[in-house]
Amino acid sequence: MWFDIDPKSAIPLFEQIVSQVIFNIASGGLEVGDLIPSVRKLGSQLTVHPNTVAKAFQELERMGVVAERRGRGMEVTPDAPKICQLQRRQRVGNRIAEALREAMSSGLSPEEIRQLVESVIRSP
Amino acid sequence: MWFDIDPKSAIPLFEQIVSQVIFNIASGGLEVGDLIPSVRKLGSQLTVHPNTVAKAFQELERMGVVAERRGRGMEVTPDAPKICQLQRRQRVGNRIAEALREAMSSGLSPEEIRQLVESVIRSP
Amino acid sequence: MWFDIDPKSAIPLFEQIVSQVIFNIASGGLEVGDLIPSVRKLGSQLTVHPNTVAKAFQELERMGVVAERRGRGMEVTPDAPKICQLQRRQRVGNRIAEALREAMSSGLSPEEIRQLVESVIRSP
Amino acid sequence: MWFDIDPKSAIPLFEQIVSQVIFNIASGGLEVGDLIPSVRKLGSQLTVHPNTVAKAFQELERMGVVAERRGRGMEVTPDAPKICQLQRRQRVGNRIAEALREAMSSGLSPEEIRQLVESVIRSP
DNA sequence: GTGGTCTAGACCACT
DNA sequence: GTGGTCTAGACCACG
Numbered sequence: 244m245w246f247d248i249d250p251k252s253a254i255p256l257f258e259q260i261v262s263q264v265i266f267n268i269a270s271g272g273l274e275v276g277d278l279i280p281s282v283r284k285l286g287s288q289l290t291v292h293p294n295t296v297a298k299a300f301q302e303l304e305r306m307g308v309v310a311e312r313r314g315r316g317m318e319v320t321p322d323a324p325k326i327c328q329l330q331r332r333q334r335v336g337n338r339i340a341e342a343l344r345e346a347m348s349s350g351l352s353p354e355e356i357r358q359l360v361e362s363v364i365r366s367p
Numbered sequence: 368m369w370f371d372i373d374p375k376s377a378i379p380l381f382e383q384i385v386s387q388v389i390f391n392i393a394s395g396g397l398e399v400g401d402l403i404p405s406v407r408k409l410g411s412q413l414t415v416h417p418n419t420v421a422k423a424f425q426e427l428e429r430m431g432v433v434a435e436r437r438g439r440g441m442e443v444t445p446d447a448p449k450i451c452q453l454q455r456r457q458r459v460g461n462r463i464a465e466a467l468r469e470a471m472s473s474g475l476s477p478e479e480i481r482q483l484v485e486s487v488i489r490s491p
Numbered sequence: 492m493w494f495d496i497d498p499k500s501a502i503p504l505f506e507q508i509v510s511q512v513i514f515n516i517a518s519g520g521l522e523v524g525d526l527i528p529s530v531r532k533l534g535s536q537l538t539v540h541p542n543t544v545a546k547a548f549q550e551l552e553r554m555g556v557v558a559e560r561r562g563r564g565m566e567v568t569p570d571a572p573k574i575c576q577l578q579r580r581q582r583v584g585n586r587i588a589e590a591l592r593e594a595m596s597s598g599l600s601p602e603e604i605r606q607l608v609e610s611v612i613r614s615p
Numbered sequence: 616m617w618f619d620i621d622p623k624s625a626i627p628l629f630e631q632i633v634s635q636v637i638f639n640i641a642s643g644g645l646e647v648g649d650l651i652p653s654v655r656k657l658g659s660q661l662t663v664h665p666n667t668v669a670k671a672f673q674e675l676e677r678m679g680v681v682a683e684r685r686g687r688g689m690e691v692t693p694d695a696p697k698i699c700q701l702q703r704r705q706r707v708g709n710r711i712a713e714a715l716r717e718a719m720s721s722g723l724s725p726e727e728i729r730q731l732v733e734s735v736i737r738s739p
Numbered sequence: 740g741t742g743g744t745c746t747a748g749a750c751c752a753c754t
Numbered sequence: 755g756t757g758g759t760c761t762a763g764a765c766c767a768c769g
Contacts, residue, residue, distance in 0.1 A: 357488070
């Protein structure tokens, strides 16, 4: 299980947490029936306030990706893998599309953009 | 001169306006000494509140890209092209890098990402 | 002895258990001197955590409805029937009053509400 | 426009606020295109923290009942009346059904319950 | 002025 | 220990 959170990003923290949980389920890092980390544990791990994590969890619950097990925590639902794999493609695709749309509106040529993409995809 | 604004994007409107002005200067759509449109004119053209446009112009002035010509409006400075071409690469590059970083952290393979990018770059 | 528990209700489980014991005593299903089921037995019967049952029993003891018989369990007290018949009317009345108060504040007419009540009272 | 909030109720405040807005729209007290009161205004009117009101508004936005007008407030959507009239019946019906189900499980006869209902419906 | 996000910390129900 | 609700108050983006 892996979390990649950037507190300086314009994307709200709770939204980033939602995405990361989705990605973990989509890639099999979290499986059906698993308990996801508690709000307090994850909060201290990410140095984020537990309330912020809780907000992310409520969103995930609303999506049907996790369900509360009273007094135990939040459990990955049977429907989660299907939902999350779909969501992953949508979220990743949308953000790339948005960035490329901006790139093209900037006057850079498709070739320059392709080079930029390649340099990024290889580097980090 | 061309503006591509998306009011539904998570990126603040004033930030999008700043970028679009920078892109117009970088690509030669606006040249040194040109007057950029007034706050009201641009506001009504983009259906954005004039205060929001004013905030963007303030930011551009702070960057040294435009300067006030008393009684005439905001004028593109001599330094602007150099600044804007640099800014364009940085802004476009950063946003692509961010989107790709997310894509890679999502568990998709580099090959899948490359395909996604190609499909987006070709479509619209 | 009969228990009607809904784990999805907004009403706390322990509160539902308290009510159900009260109703059983009020209606004569449990009589003075009877032993109520043990915390573990009732817990496994209702698939509820024993601590939750224990909390309900604590509340019932505080109300004077049951008392501990050392080594035997919890026994229905002589005062219980009187207390429980009063409590039953209060609890049922309060909850109905609350639901109807909401119904009336919703803008539905008394006639529409009466119909709703009739349809519910006849159906299940 | 009318709000009936009970801070002592077991129902969460934000949920009560959601219901009350729905009821107001369903009964025509709020019409399509109206701005609902701001989080701060409604918060101080109900002596509830603005964050609690905001949580209710987010739920309403998620339901498609209101939409944000950036910098102006939350506006009643065209779909709202239909949604709210449906929701009103469901919410009111559910709560009455729950209360009556409890009443019947308490051992009271249908006739006693009907009398209770009538006495409540006539009194306040 | 508007709502959105975040931190902080309290209390509660439940296991 | 778990999550849910609420209060409190800060800062931000937008009009």
